[in-house]
Amino acid sequence: MTVLRKLLAQRSAALALTAVALLVLTALAAPLITWLAGSSPTAFHGEAVDPALGGLPRGTAGGISAAHWLGVEPVNGRDVLARVVYGARVSLLIAVLATALSVTLGTALGLLAGFLGGWTDTVIGRLMDLLLSFPSLIFMIALISAAPGADRRLLLVVVLGFFGWPYVGRIVRGQAMVLARGEFVAAARVLGASRRTLLLREVLPNLTGPVLVVATMSIPACIATEAGLSFLGVGVQPPTPSWGQMIATAVPWYAADPAYFLIPGALLFVTVLAFNVLGDAVRDTLDPRSRPR
Amino acid sequence: MRPRRAACALTATLGLLSAAACGGPDGGGAAADATPAPGGTLHVLSSIDLEHLDPARAYVTSTQDVGRLLYRTLTTFAPAPGQAGGQIVPDLATDTGRPADGARTWTFTLKDGVKFEDGRPVTSKDVKYGVERTFAAELPEGPPYARLWLAGGETYKGPYKDPAGLASIETPDERTIVFRLNRPVADFGSAVSLPMFAPVPQDKDTGVGYDNRPFSSGPYRIDAFEPKKQLTLVRNPAWDRTTDTVRKGLPDKVVIDLNLDPAVVDQRLIAGQGEDADAVALEPIGPASVGRVVNDPRLKKRLVTGESINTRFLSINTRHRPLDDVRVRQAIAYALDKDALRTTRGGPIAGDLATTLLPPTLSGAAATPATAAATPPGGAPEDPYPSKDGKGDPDKAKALLAEAGHASGLELTLDTPATAGGKAQGEAVQASLARAGITVKINEISSSAFYSTVGSPARQHDLVIDGWTPDWPGASTYLPILFDGRLITPEGNNNRAQYDSPEVDARLDEIAAVGDPAAAQSAYGELAQRIMRDAPVVPFLWDRAAVLVGPNVAGAYGHTAFVGRLDLVSLGLRK
Numbered sequence: 001m002t003v004l005r006k007l008l009a010q011r012s013a014a015l016a017l018t019a020v021a022l023l024v025l026t027a028l029a030a031p032l033i034t035w036l037a038g039s040s041p042t043a044f045h046g047e048a049v050d051p052a053l054g055g056l057p058r059g060t061a062g063g064i065s066a067a068h069w070l071g072v073e074p075v076n077g078r079d080v081l082a083r084v085v086y087g088a089r090v091s092l093l094i095a096v097l098a099t100a101l102s103v104t105l106g107t108a109l110g111l112l113a114g115f116l117g118g119w120t121d122t123v124i125g126r127l128m129d130l131l132l133s134f135p136s137l138i139f140m141i142a143l144i145s146a147a148p149g150a151d152r153r154l155l156l157v158v159v160l161g162f163f164g165w166p167y168v169g170r171i172v173r174g175q176a177m178v179l180a181r182g183e184f185v186a187a188a189r190v191l192g193a194s195r196r197t198l199l200l201r202e203v204l205p206n207l208t209g210p211v212l213v214v215a216t217m218s219i220p221a222c223i224a225t226e227a228g229l230s231f232l233g234v235g236v237q238p239p240t241p242s243w244g245q246m247i248a249t250a251v252p253w254y255a256a257d258p259a260y261f262l263i264p265g266a267l268l269f270v271t272v273l274a275f276n277v278l279g280d281a282v283r284d285t286l287d288p289r290s291r292p293r
Numbered sequence: 294m295r296p297r298r299a300a301c302a303l304t305a306t307l308g309l310l311s312a313a314a315c316g317g318p319d320g321g322g323a324a325a326d327a328t329p330a331p332g333g334t335l336h337v338l339s340s341i342d343l344e345h346l347d348p349a350r351a352y353v354t355s356t357q358d359v360g361r362l363l364y365r366t367l368t369t370f371a372p373a374p375g376q377a378g379g380q381i382v383p384d385l386a387t388d389t390g391r392p393a394d395g396a397r398t399w400t401f402t403l404k405d406g407v408k409f410e411d412g413r414p415v416t417s418k419d420v421k422y423g424v425e426r427t428f429a430a431e432l433p434e435g436p437p438y439a440r441l442w443l444a445g446g447e448t449y450k451g452p453y454k455d456p457a458g459l460a461s462i463e464t465p466d467e468r469t470i471v472f473r474l475n476r477p478v479a480d481f482g483s484a485v486s487l488p489m490f491a492p493v494p495q496d497k498d499t500g501v502g503y504d505n506r507p508f509s510s511g512p513y514r515i516d517a518f519e520p521k522k523q524l525t526l527v528r529n530p531a532w533d534r535t536t537d538t539v540r541k542g543l544p545d546k547v548v549i550d551l552n553l554d555p556a557v558v559d560q561r562l563i564a565g566q567g568e569d570a571d572a573v574a575l576e577p578i579g580p581a582s583v584g585r586v587v588n589d590p591r592l593k594k595r596l597v598t599g600e601s602i603n604t605r606f607l608s609i610n611t612r613h614r615p616l617d618d619v620r621v622r623q624a625i626a627y628a629l630d631k632d633a634l635r636t637t638r639g640g641p642i643a644g645d646l647a648t649t650l651l652p653p654t655l656s657g658a659a660a661t662p663a664t665a666a667a668t669p670p671g672g673a674p675e676d677p678y679p680s681k682d683g684k685g686d687p688d689k690a691k692a693l694l695a696e697a698g699h700a701s702g703l704e705l706t707l708d709t710p711a712t713a714g715g716k717a718q719g720e721a722v723q724a725s726l727a728r729a730g731i732t733v734k735i736n737e738i739s740s741s742a743f744y745s746t747v748g749s750p751a752r753q754h755d756l757v758i759d760g761w762t763p764d765w766p767g768a769s770t771y772l773p774i775l776f777d778g779r780l781i782t783p784e785g786n787n788n789r790a791q792y793d794s795p796e797v798d799a800r801l802d803e804i805a806a807v808g809d810p811a812a813a814q815s816a817y818g819e820l821a822q823r824i825m826r827d828a829p830v831v832p833f834l835w836d837r838a839a840v841l842v843g844p845n846v847a848g849a850y851g852h853t854a855f856v857g858r859l860d861l862v863s864l865g866l867r868k
Contacts, residue, residue, distance in 0.1 A: 044633055044724045046684065051632070051640030054583025075580055075637050075717055076724065233711060238720050238735050252556030252581040252713065 006285045013281030019274035027088040034082040037069055041086040042239045045077030054256075062259030073249070074257050083241040084264055090242045091271070094156050095222035101161025103215050106168025107207065113169070114176025115199055125173070128166035136163040137228070144234040152236045156229065160222050168214050175210050179203045209286035216279035220272040227268055243268045329847035329865025335544035336572035336843075337861070338562065340555035340579075341712075342521050342741045347504040348488035349427040350434040353744065354603075354762060355575060358855040360488050361540070361862050362513045362526060362547060367401050367420065367470075367485035370765075372539050372863050374599070374850035379766045381483045384539055385415065385492070385510075390482035396474075399481045403468040408531040409494060410509040417470040419492035421462045425452045427489045428459070431501050433785035434745065435489045436764060437774065442484075444475045453500065479808065483765035512542030512862075521741065524549040541848070543865030555579045555713060562841040563592060570845040571866050573859055577838040579714075580639040586841070587642070596839050597859060598642075599851010602652045603836040605634075605760040607722060608747075608789040611829050613755050616705075620697040622828035623678065625756075628690035630725035631683035631833040637717035642839050646683040647832035648676035650821040651768055677825050683833075690729035702730035706754035708747050711737035718758050748786045757789050759830065762856055767810065768817035773801050776824050790829035797824060 007013045026033065034040060048063050049055045055075035057063030062071030062080065070081040113124035140159050147155060179185060185202050193201070229235045230244025238245070243264045250261035337359075344353040351360050361369065369384040371377055381389055386401040393400065407415045424443075427435045429451030440446040444461035452458065461473040474481065484490070497508040505518055512534070513526035526547040534542060559582035561569045578586060578596065586592045607629060609622050616622055631646045638644075680686040694700060705726075709719040716737065723733040736754055738746050747753045764770035774780065778793025800820055807813040838857030842849045847867050852860035 042724060042727065044630070044721070046630075046633055046636065049636065050584075051636045052642075053587065054580035054639045054642070055636045056584045076633065076720060233716075233737070238716060239723055249713065249717075252554075252559070252579055255560075256581050256584050 003282070003285055007278075007281055010281055010284075012277055013285075016274040016277035016281065019270060020278060023088060023271055023274070024092065026085055027092050030085040030089050033085050034079075037079070037081055039068065039079035039082040041078065041082040041241050043078065045072055045079070048072045048077040049074060056256055057260075062257050062263075064259070070263055071259050073246075074253050074260060080246075080260065080263055083246060084243070084267055087241040087243045087246060087264065088267070088271075090153065090236055090240060091223050091226060091244075091268075094153060094160065094226050095219045097157045098160035098164060098222045098226075099215055099218045101157060102164030102218060103168050103211060105161065105165035106214075107172050107204075107211055109165065110169035110172025111176050111199060111204065111207070114173035115180045115203055117177070117180075121173070124169070128169050128173075131163060131166045132170075134163070137225075139163075140225075140229060141232060141234050144229070152234075153240075156226055156235065160225060164218055164222065167218070168211070171210050171214055172207055175207055176203055179206050213279060213283040213286060216275060216282050220275035220279070223268070223275070224272055327847040327867050329541070329543050329863075330868035331543045331545075331865065332868075333544050333571060333866040334546040334548060334568075335846070335864055335866060336568055337547065337549040337575050338553055338558040338569075338572050339549055339551050339575035340553050340558050341576060342552050343524065343549075344741065344744065345434055345504055346507050346515075346518075346524075347432065348423060348491035348493065348507060349429075349432045350504065351488040352435050354855045355858065357488055358575075358852070358858050358861050359524070359549065360491075360507075361511065363507055363509050363511045363515070364488065364491035365407065365415075365510045365537070366488060366490045368482055369486045369539055370852065370854040372541070372852075372860055374852070374860075376853070378853040378860070381486055381765060382539065384486075384537070385420070386485075390485065392479075392481070396477040396479050396481065399472045399474070399478075399485075401470050401472075401485070403470070404536050405468070406533050407510065407536050408533065409492075410514040410529045410531055412531045413494070414467070415492045415510050416467045417464040418467070419494050420470050420490065421458065421464050422452060422495045422498070423491050423493035424462060424489060425449070425459050426493060426498065427451075429453050429500075433782075434748070435785075436484075436487050437780060437787075438484050438487070438764075438770075439489060441780075442474045442476065442478050442481070444473045446475070452495070452498075476805070477808075479810070480765065480767065480769060484770075487764060512537070512540050513547060516546075521552050523551060540862040541865060542862070543848070547861070549575070556581060559841065562595070562843060565595070565844045570843045572843045573846050573849060573864060574841045575858065576840070577643070577857070578639065578841050580637065580717075582841075583639050583642055583839075592841075595842050595844065597842055597849045597851055599838045599840065599853070599857030599859070601644075601762065601836045601838060601851075601853055601857040603760055603762040603856040604647055604650060604652060604832050605758075605834040605836060606647070606650075606830040606832040608757040608759040608830045609828065610753060610755050610757075610789070610791055611793070611827075612750070612791045615697065615699060615703060616755055618697050619827055620693045621699065621703070624690040624693035624697070624729060625726065625731070626678040626828045626831045627680065627686045627693065628726050628729035628731065629831050629833060630685040630721065630728075633684070633721040633725060634718055634833045635683075637714065637721050638834065639839070642837065643834065644837040645835045647835050648679075649825055650830070650832055651771070651818060652835045677822070678828070678831075685725050685728065687725075687728035690731075694729060694731075699730075702732060704732045704734065705756055706734045706736050707756040707758070708736050708738055708743075708754050709758050710740040710743040712740050715740070715743075715758065722756070722758070745785070747789055749784050750781065750786055750791055751783065753789060759789055760834075760836075761787075762854075765854075767814060768821070769805070769813070772817055772820060772824070773805065776829065777801055792824070792827065792829035794824075794827065 050058050057072045059065055064071040068079050109124050113121040188202050227244030230242045231248040235244050236242045246264040254261045343356050345351050348364055351357050365385045367386045368381050368389050371380040371382045385403055387404055391400045424439055427439050428449045449459045463471040492510055509529045512532045514529040516525040516527040518524050558574050559579050586596050609616050707719055709715040719735040726733050747757045774787050776792050778798055781788050781791055804813055804816045838851055840859055845867050848863045848865050849859050851857040
């Protein structure tokens with residue numbers, strides 16, 4: 001827990017950590033929040049919008065009122081608060097699971113490549129190069145469109161995780177190569193430790209730092225990519241709310257109803273920023289060389 | 294329901310075909326007052342792609358509107374706003390056709406001096422070949438009238454497989470064409486206004502590839518075409534305006550930008566700066582811009598409203614389980630929130646809520662005292678599935694579902710075009726059916742492939758957001774095309790409900806044999822109510838179109854044949 005204490009000592013990191021914690025809490029408590037606010041993410045509220053003006057929300061700032069705390073969506077009158085908190089669930093769930101997948105894959109394969117070397121390294125290394133040089137966004141769009149019937153959330157996790165692992169793998173491989181030549185590994189080897197023991201007991205624990213850093217950095221990247229894919233129309237399927245989709249629908253309304261654009265946009269911005277600041281802080285804390293003296 | 298102005302009675306199509314438009318209250322607007330002058334470059338900003346330029350395949354109103362710049366047909370719609378636009382006038386032919394043999398034989402004489410873009414004269418053989426092409430299996434999307442009505446049409450396989458041609462189209466000389474039909478068709482002179490009756494020179498036919506480069510007989514020819522991006526039209530030097538009473542051909546050049554973001558189109562036209570001053574929108578204004586435009590008197594002047602007789606509806610695939618149970622379909626008809634659907638299209642500005650299949654002007658409600666008694670004067674027939682303000686009646690729907698044994702709910706898939714509007718409408722259907730316990734999954738289909746996908750019974754799902762404009766005034770190109778069970782085809786199918794009722798089929802044949810148009814119209818009105826009881830579709834909107842034009846554009850009016858879209862052939866720039 002020294003890492004956490006060190007993090008809390010830095011003001012920016014403490015703020016970021018608070019923001020992240022709040023966000024996770026909001027996502028977990030989404031049903032409670034909508035129950036308190038008396039709203040639902042999918043119910044239409046025709047009376048909250050003015051059909052004569054093309055479905056513009058009635059009232060100020062996108063229809064903010066006692067009934068709809070963050071206003072309503074234009075045209076259909078769905079509650080924005082309910083949609084952003086449920087959207088947080090989708091964004092976070094996909095980002096965390098995709099990161100877990102890419103970190104697991106990346107660590108395992110990177111470790112093997114770095115520690116074993118030889119042809120294992122060649123095969124895994126080339127595979128990582130191949131994936132890194134791929135126009136992954138285009139490939140993701142194609143892949144997701146090609147499987148229309150599949151569960152989009154699961155598909156997004158798999159696709160994001162699959163294209164994310166080489167970034168983790170490269171860092172792990174580099175670290176593992178250095179560690180494999182370390183004196184403590186040589187000592188363990190001389191004492192007759194098996195390859196498996198060397199990998200799991202000697203090398204892997206020393207990789208916790210870099211892996212943790214990559215993971216914290218990967219979560220905001222996944223959130224942003226998921227929002228981007230949803231924006232492009234290949235994200236989660238309607239009516240499941242997602243921030244990217246909300247931003248996409250809000251684009252034509254930016255002049256008529258700016259609040260509808262600002263709310264999910266600001267949330268996405270704060271979330272990605274908080275995770276990035278946190279990631280930076282974790283790296284600074286774990287890696288003595290990058291710490292400002 | 295507010296009655297539609299009687300003067301605006303006309304026809305419309307396929308969310309695709311022809312429609313009746315009226316210059317609405319602001320319709321003529323500033324744009325129509327000024328006189329357009331020749332010259333300049335007209336820009337058309339389109340948020341959609343052109344589905345098919347090939348005249349054999351053009352069965353979508355937006356493409357037909359553009360096609361009228363490129364090719365001429367035997368007859369066409371008058372270039373006029375309102376009811377007058379539904380009138381059929383001669384185009385390639387010298388008149389609207391001469392029937393003989395009890396309307397079984399139709400003769401047309403081509404005008405002298407009409408030329409293709411390379412200067413060769415348009416002959417009756419080119420028209421014959423153009424019609425024969427539409428029989429080819431490779432070019433499936435067009436209207437069915439040729440195979441339906443021409444003698445021997447049911448066995449003819451098109452000129453690629455059968456170069457001998459179709460014997461029932463005779464060309465006694467270069468300027469005379471005779472169509473021999475298998476039944477009396479009183480409005481065949483209207484049918485030949487369709488692009489499928491445009492001339493195609495055989496040596497220029499490139500089969501499926503003709504779609505990208507149709508050979509011009511109109512005022513413009515294709516200079517460059519990048520599908521999904523841009524179509525550039527330049528003057529056709531061989532076009533002689535003295536032979537053409539319909540097309541003004543004023544601008545020197547017409548540039549149509551395709552697949553633009555709808556919001557970008559609205560913003561550019563609202564700003565109206567630079568080239569955009571000379572621009573018009575192809576599609577109606579988006580909901581997000583309605584508030585801004587109607588609140589600004591100067592912008593409101595540039596909003597041209599055209600009425601149409603297009604009916605939008607939700608098609609229910611009657612062959613899929615459990616939709617083969619009429620109670621389930623009726624439950625959907627009760628549950629659907631028509632008002633929410635209209636709001637996704639821009640609210641009341643987008644039209645009136647539909648209560649039945651035929652718009653009041655087509656239903657023949659006023660035609661006979663018998664039906665007039667059953668319906669409010671001039672109003673639409675009663676909705677068999679009424680709900681307050683068209684917002685749906687979930688309780689009724691639930692009761693019907695429970696009766697059909699689906700009390701625990703059911704799951705359906707809805708096909709929508711992958712556009713912002715398509716998704717918004719899909720979500721409105723989803724939310725309103727959810728109130729009755731029906732879970733709807735939305736299947737988004739790329740808009741250029743949308744109609745070919747849902748027109749294939751093998752590939753379509755349970756529900757489709759659909760619509761129809763009769764091909765010319767009257768219900769004869771509406772009910773028989775959409776609800777005749779014998780016309781369900783494996784590709785290019787228009788009966789997307791796959792509705793197949795021998796009783797209705799027989800009645801359609803009876804009405805087709807009725808000679809008196811007024812009697813036929815009222816019979817169609819009654820048949821529409823009969824079909825509604827089976828609920829193969831749920832009508833929700835009778836369209837109006839509000840289209841933005843740039844400040845420097847003149848001659849703009851909404852045309853009934855194109856669902857209230859601007860009549861492109863009359864547009865010009867102010868000088």
